[in-house]
Structure formats: C-alpha cells, structure tokens
Amino acid sequence: xxxxxxxxHFWAVVPAGGAGTRLWPLSRADHPKFLHDLTGxxxxxxxxxxxxxxxxxxDRFVVVTGAAHARAVAAQLPHxxxxxxxxxxAARDSMAAIGLAAALLERRDPDAVMGSFAADxxxxxxxxxxxxxxxxxxxxxxxxxxxxxxxxxxxxTAFGYIEVGAPLAGHDGAAEVAQFVEKPAAEVAEAYxxxxxxRWNGGMxxxxxxxxxxxxxxxxxxxxxxxxxxxxAPDRLAELWPTLPSIAIDHAxxxxAAxxxxxxxVPAAFGWDDVGDVDSLAGLVPGAGPVRVLxxxxxxxxxxxxxxxxxxxxxxxxVLGLDDVxxxxxxxxxxxTTRARAQELKRVVTALKDAGRTDLT
Amino acid sequence: xxxxxxxxHFWAVVPAGGAGTRLWPLSRADHPKFLHDLTGxxxxxxxxxxxxxxxxxxDRFVVVTGAAHARAVAAQLPHxxxxxxxxxxAARDSMAAIGLAAALLERRDPDAVMGSFAADxxxxxxxxxxxxxxxxxxxxxxxxxxxxxxxxxxxxTAFGYIEVGAPLAGHDGAAEVAQFVEKPAAEVAEAYxxxxxxRWNGGMxxxxxxxxxxxxxxxxxxxxxxxxxxxxAPDRLAELWPTLPSIAIDHAxxxxAAxxxxxxxVPAAFGWDDVGDVDSLAGLVPGAGPVRVLxxxxxxxxxxxxxxxxxxxxxxxxVLGLDDVxxxxxxxxxxxTTRARAQELKRVVTALKDAGRTDLT
Numbered sequence: 001x002x003x004x005x006x007x008x009h010f011w012a013v014v015p016a017g018g019a020g021t022r023l024w025p026l027s028r029a030d031h032p033k034f035l036h037d038l039t040g041x042x043x044x045x046x047x048x049x050x051x052x053x054x055x056x057x058x059d060r061f062v063v064v065t066g067a068a069h070a071r072a073v074a075a076q077l078p079h080x081x082x083x084x085x086x087x088x089x090a091a092r093d094s095m096a097a098i099g100l101a102a103a104l105l106e107r108r109d110p111d112a113v114m115g116s117f118a119a120d121x122x123x124x125x126x127x128x129x130x131x132x133x134x135x136x137x138x139x140x141x142x143x144x145x146x147x148x149x150x151x152x153x154x155x156x157t158a159f160g161y162i163e164v165g166a167p168l169a170g171h172d173g174a175a176e177v178a179q180f181v182e183k184p185a186a187e188v189a190e191a192y193x194x195x196x197x198x199r200w201n202g203g204m205x206x207x208x209x210x211x212x213x214x215x216x217x218x219x220x221x222x223x224x225x226x227x228x229x230x231x232x233a234p235d236r237l238a239e240l241w242p243t244l245p246s247i248a249i250d251h252a253x254x255x256x257a258a259x260x261x262x263x264x265x266v267p268a269a270f271g272w273d274d275v276g277d278v279d280s281l282a283g284l285v286p287g288a289g290p291v292r293v294l295x296x297x298x299x300x301x302x303x304x305x306x307x308x309x310x311x312x313x314x315x316x317x318x319v320l321g322l323d324d325v326x327x328x329x330x331x332x333x334x335x336x337t338t339r340a341r342a343q344e345l346k347r348v349v350t351a352l353k354d355a356g357r358t359d360l361t
Numbered sequence: 362x363x364x365x366x367x368x369x370h371f372w373a374v375v376p377a378g379g380a381g382t383r384l385w386p387l388s389r390a391d392h393p394k395f396l397h398d399l400t401g402x403x404x405x406x407x408x409x410x411x412x413x414x415x416x417x418x419x420d421r422f423v424v425v426t427g428a429a430h431a432r433a434v435a436a437q438l439p440h441x442x443x444x445x446x447x448x449x450x451a452a453r454d455s456m457a458a459i460g461l462a463a464a465l466l467e468r469r470d471p472d473a474v475m476g477s478f479a480a481d482x483x484x485x486x487x488x489x490x491x492x493x494x495x496x497x498x499x500x501x502x503x504x505x506x507x508x509x510x511x512x513x514x515x516x517x518t519a520f521g522y523i524e525v526g527a528p529l530a531g532h533d534g535a536a537e538v539a540q541f542v543e544k545p546a547a548e549v550a551e552a553y554x555x556x557x558x559x560r561w562n563g564g565m566x567x568x569x570x571x572x573x574x575x576x577x578x579x580x581x582x583x584x585x586x587x588x589x590x591x592x593x594a595p596d597r598l599a600e601l602w603p604t605l606p607s608i609a610i611d612h613a614x615x616x617x618a619a620x621x622x623x624x625x626x627v628p629a630a631f632g633w634d635d636v637g638d639v640d641s642l643a644g645l646v647p648g649a650g651p652v653r654v655l656x657x658x659x660x661x662x663x664x665x666x667x668x669x670x671x672x673x674x675x676x677x678x679x680v681l682g683l684d685d686v687x688x689x690x691x692x693x694x695x696x697x698t699t700r701a702r703a704q705e706l707k708r709v710v711t712a713l714k715d716a717g718r719t720d721l722t
Contacts, residue, residue: 025679301712304702315674316694316721318386318709321702325683329695333677334688336697341665341682348679351662360677 005055007137009111012053013101015094016046016065016073016119021361022277022345025333026310029361034119035072038275039284040294045120045275047076052123053115056130062086062104063119064097089241094203095252096244099216099223102209103231113140115206116249122284124271132268136206139171139264145215145257146206147177149199149265150272155189158276158343160201160250162265177263180255199265202272205249215257220245223252278326278335278342282308291319307339333360366416368498370472373414374462376455377407377426377434377480382722383638383706386694387671390722395480396433399636400645401655406481406636408437413484414476417491423447423465424480425458450602455564456613457605460577460584463570464592474501476567477610483645485632493629497567500532500625506576506618507567508538510560510626511633516550519637519704521562521611523626538624541616560626563633566610576618581606584613639687640700643669652680668700694721 381394
C-alpha cells in the first residue's frame with residue numbers, strides 16, 4: 001500500500017468559515033482567509049486542503065461554508081460534485097457545520113468514516129499526514145472519536161492541547177486522550193513542551209458519522225435530532241438551522257467524550273500551522289532574506305529591514321530601517337504593524353467598523 | 362512704516378531646483394518638493410515662498426528653475442509677469458542660478474537689491490522676516506553681501522552655520538560675518554548652541570546684483586563675465602549656459618567674501634525649516650495626536666503608534682504598534698520607515714534606479 005492510495009469509505013469534511021480578522025486587510029468578511037493563496041503556492045488554502053486530501057478520498061468531500069461563500073468555494077473546486085458544497089444559512093460554529101455533514105453522510109454511506117479538516121490550515125509532510133489518517137480511520141472504525149495530535153514545535157499559548165493517555169493495543173502509536181486542555185498560560189505551555197505528553201489540537205477529528213451524532217446526542221439530544229431531521233428532509237434546512245446552538249465541536253462532543261473514555265489520539269509528526277495571524281504567515285512564506293515577500297519580489301525594496309511584505313496592489317513598496325515589520329498592501333487598504341503586534345489586528349478591524357468603514361472589513 | 366509695506370527696488374530671487382530625494386516618494390525628479398503642499402497649508406512650498414515675499418516685492422520676482430519645471434512653476438504662480446520665470450537649460454547649482462538672476466537685474470534696475478530665497482523652505486513669523494529683510498536691504502545698499510542668520514533651535518548637524526563677528530555701526534543687530542562653517546560634528550553643534558555666537562545659514566543672501574557679480578568676478582572672472590554676457594544677449598543662454606561650472610553660491614562667493622570682510626549677517630528670530638527629510642516634515646504638519654497626518658485624517662487608523670502618515674492614494678492606512686514610524690502612500694509607491702532613518706532615503710532612490718525603476722524616482 002502506498003501513501004497515495006485511497007482509504008475506502010473515508011470522507012473529508014471541510015468546514016470553511018471564519019472571516020480571519022487577524023489577517024486583515026488580506027482577509028475580509030466577504031473574501032475570507034481560506035479563499036486566499038497565503039503561502040505563495042499558487043493555490044488557495046482551501047484548494048491546498050483539497051489537494052492534500054484528494055489522494056485519500058477522491059471526490060468524497062463535504063465542504064460546509066457560509067451561503068455568501070458557496071459560489072466562490074465551488075468555483076475554486078470545480079471538479080467536485082455539485083452536492084459536495086453545503087451552504088449554511090447562517091454561521092453556527094463548528095459543531096453544527098461538522099454535525100450537518102455527519103448527518104448527511106450517515107444516510108449516504110453506512111460504512112463511512114469522516115475526518116474534519118479546517119479549510120484554512122497549512123500542513124506539510126503529506127506522507128506522514130496520510131499515515132496518521134490511515135491509523136486514525138482504523139481506530140475510528142472501532143467506534144471511537146479520534147483526533148490527530150500534532151507534535152508541538154514551540155510553547156504556543158494560542159492553541160489547545162491534548163494530553164496523551166494510555167496506549168491503545170493494536171494501533172501503532174494511538175492512545176487514549178486523557179483530556180483536552182484549553183489554551184494554556186506560557187509557563188504551562190513550556191512544561192507541556194518539556195514533558196512531551198501533550199500535543200496540539202488541530203481540530204482534526206476522525207469518526208464514524210453515526211458515532212459522532214450519538215456522542216452529541218448524549219450531551220445535546222435535541223441538537224443531534226435536529227441535524228438528523230435536516231439530513232432526512234434537506235428542504236427543511238432553512239427552517240431548522242436557526243434553531244441550532246452555536247458551539248464548538250470541542251466543547252459539544254470532544255471534551256465530554258474524552259471524559260467518558262471514548263476519544264483516542266494518533267500522534268503525528270507532520271507540520272501544521274493555523275495561519276492565525278500575519279506573524280504566523282511570515283513564517284510560512286518561503287524565501288531566504290530577512291524580509292519575506294508574499295507576492296512579486298520585484299515590488300519590494302527592503303533596506304536594513306526584516307519581516308513580511310505583501311505587495312498586493314501592484315505598487316512599489318520601500319521599507320527602510322525597520323525590524324520585524326509587517327506591511328500588507330491591498331488596493332483599498334494598507335496595514336503597517338509588527339510581527340509581535342499582529343495578533344491585535346482585531347482592534348484595527350473594530351476601529352474601522354466604528355468609523356463606518358465596514359466596506360473595508 | 363508697517364511690516365507689510367513694500368521695500369523699493371527690492372527683488373526676490375527664487376532658485377527652484379533639487380529633486381528632494383529625501384522626501385521620496387512625495388517628491389520626484391519630475392515633481393520636486395517645491396511644487397508640493399507639504400504642510401497641509403493648501404499652498405505649495407513655492408507658492409508659500411511667493412506669498413511670504415509678495416508684500417515686500419509686489420511682482421518683482423525672478424524664479425530660476427529647470428526647463429522641465431518652468432511650466433509647472435508658471436502655472437502655480439499665474440499672476441507673475443511672464444518673464445519672471447527663467448528656465449535653466451541644465452542644472453548648474455546655486456551660483457549659476459542666482460548669478461543669472463543678478464546679471465538680469467543688474468541691467469533691468471540699477472537700484473535693485475536682490476534677496477535669494479529657496480523655493481522649498483518653510484518660514485514662520487512673517488513680521489520678523491520682514492523686519493530682518495528691511496535691515497538686510499539697508500546694509501546691502503552699502504555694497505555688502507548680507508545673509509540672514511537664523512537663531513538655531515537645536516544642535517543640527519545638517520545645516521551650515523554663520524559665526525557672528527563685530528557689530529556693524531548704524532544697523533540694528535547687524536554684524537560682520539567672522540566665517541561660514543560647514544555642517545559641524547554633533548559636539549561642535551552643541552557648543553555653537555551654547556555660546557550663541559553661531560547662526561544657521563539658510564542660504565538667504567541679500568545683495569546688490571552688481572556687487573554679487575563683482576564678488577564672483579574676484580574669484581571666478583570668467584563665470585561672472587559669462588553671466589553678464591547671457592544677460593546682454595539672452596538668446597545665447599542655451600549656448601553659454603553649459604560652459605558654467607556647477608558650484609554653490611556659498612563656496613563661489615560667500616566664503617571668500619567673508620574672508621575678505623565683505624559679508625554681513627542680520628540675526629533674525631523667525632522660524633525656519635528646510636523640510637530636508639520626512640523627519641523634518643513630521644515636525645511641520647499641524648496636529649495634536651502622536652501621529653501627524655499630512656492629508657485626510659479619515660484615511661488613517663493609528664493604534665498605539667506615533668510618527669507621520671501621508672495618505673496620498675485615497676486608501677485606508679492602518680498603523681498598529683509602531684513608534685516614530687513614517688508611512689508615505691502615493692498612487693504608485695509606498696514608503697515605510699522611521700523618523701530616525703528618514704535621512705537615508707537616498708539609498709532607496711538609488712536602489713530603485715539600480716532596479717531600473719527610474720519611473721518612480
């Protein structure tokens with residue numbers, strides 16, 4: 001078996017949502033992060049997510065996205081079947097999006113195992129990614145909720161962590177999840193990195209659709225029932241969707257299921273980045289010099305400078321004497337900040353809204 | 362006599378040259394600094410220079426500028442007589458420009474006293490400016506070369522200085538010039554500020570045209586003769602102009618004349634700024650907040666920032682978490698630097714030329 005061989009009945013579920021405020025002005029409410037090529041690879045993050053999974057699932061995709069973005073998503077993935085793109089009437093967080101896909105797949109393929117993959121993350125090391133998924137699918141067939149545990153590379157305080165528990169017999173490397181841990185304080189994150197018992201939670205859950213819905217039903221029976229009702233009568237989507245609660249899949253299912261001993265983790269060694277802010281982006285853009293350029297190098301003149309420059313309007317950008325600077329140039333808005341302050345970008349977006357410039361947010 | 366009364370036979374000579382490289386990308390070779398409104402006053406620096414002098418000289422102006430800018434200069438000063446704008450066939454530094462005006466005025470008005478005033482400096486305190494000029498003209502009528510000595514407000518290492526010598530009897534405050542001093546080292550500039558015997562040399566020379574040419578002839582006889590030849594036969598300008606040396610009036614006349622005891626200084630207390638770089642500009646733009654905006658305030662969102670922002674393309678500019686930053690936005694080029702590094706802007710312009718982008722310089 002090669003790493004590129006399909007995994008039978010394995011489905012990729014891709015929730016494609018979120019405005020990506022912390023990547024303003026590249027990312028906007030009407031053109032969110034996942035629709036952009038943010039690494040200079042020539043493919044959007046959504047397309048790269050597709051390309052990474054297609055060898056394993058062929059066209060077994062369910063992309064759940066906002067109604068406003070359904071057309072753009074379909075245009076970026078023209079080879080998918082028309083019913084692969086599901087439009088949410090309104091944003092209802094990850095449990096509703098992934099749960100709807102589960103309810104649809106439960107009816108469509110009784111042998112299905114689904115994996116959820118954010119549309120706007122960057123992953124490197126495709127062979128290891130495929131290996132970990134094969135293991136995860138095998139564990140999931142034993143009716144567990146399985147998550148991929150990413151090897152931390154620095155003591156991040158921005159990610160959730162998974163505490164690895166007892167090994168699972170018969171599954172190379174897989175283990176029970178002792179618990180999920182919310183974003184930790186800095187000293188806690190340092191300790192996690194030192195002991196090696198904690199992994200980043202990248203939100204990649206592998207599970208049989210019916211198992212996911214049953215786990216949800218144990219905590220939120222009406223939520224699960226409504227999802228199954230929609231799948232049975234898709235024309236009721238607009239009517240029933242607004243009644244669903246906005247809750248993340250981690251809180252709705254993963255944490256209670258872990259407490260009940262139903263969650264497994266497959267430790268994996270692929271590279272992962274959630275492209276959470278421009279600081280993260282600066283680390284992803286390839287290049288050798290102190291200033292990384294996302295776009296046309298010929299449009300940047302950097303002297304005694306380091307950081308990230310995104311020449312997105314065709315204009316020449318000269319940067320002189322600034323370290324770790326971030327310059328993002330778009331046709332209607334320009335951002336100048338530092339890598340360290342980049343995670344406060346939401347303040348800029350809020351200030352623009354307060355100033356009545358929602359056209360730019 | 363009011364300060365706004367004309368000074369009979371007093372002529373304003375305005376050399377309007379220099380690309381203003383250190384104000385890139387606002388200032389370009391084809392649209393130099395003096396054509397811009399760089400203080401938000403609604404008038405270009407050239408127009409402000411005119412407005413400041415017009416009460417004293419009416420329409421007795423000679424503006425000497427590059428052939429490429431003659432049309433723009435005339436368009437900005439539509440009320441001047443057509444012959445007030447003299448086009449140099451090529452750049453030949455300040456001695457040729459001011460000397461040509463002197464040669465023309467020597468023939469036109471035997472009683473003329475001329476004053477030279479750069480087209481791209483900012484002056485505040487018009488009453489004191491007029492008072493100092495009246496004194497300077499009176500001294501100049503005694504066949505001296507007179508310079509205005511500006512009271513230094515900080516120990517600049519970017520300006521030349523005038524050492525004030527023995528007082529001149531009969532002229533309130535005027536004195537001989539002991540010597541002109543080139544841009545000093547920092548500790549020397551500190552000492553100048555402490556002793557009070559040194560004044561900034563703003564390049565404002567007041568002199569009878571024939572006296573200036575005779576002083577020039579004492580050092581460079583052929584130079585003076587050629588200027589007088591051109592004035593006598595203006596159709597020979599294109600032929601003779603290229604034979605003139607490129608030399609600053611300070612070196613050609615002022616320094617040797619000072620050594621010969623022929624130069625006087627009128628100490629003056631008006632505010633003066635040569636708008637030499639964007640750091641200087643940041644100090645000139647009015648405003649109260651830590652970020653000065655030259656242009657439309659509504660186009661700038663500054664959070665935890667200080668410095669200067671020039672929104673010159675209509676786009677929104679967001680600056681987050683940077684102190685003493687300089688952002689200059691124009692339709693085809695963007696500059697991001699700091700106030701401290703702004704004087705190195707020539708490096709950027711050189712880099713652009715090296716990259717073949719002379720269209721932006």
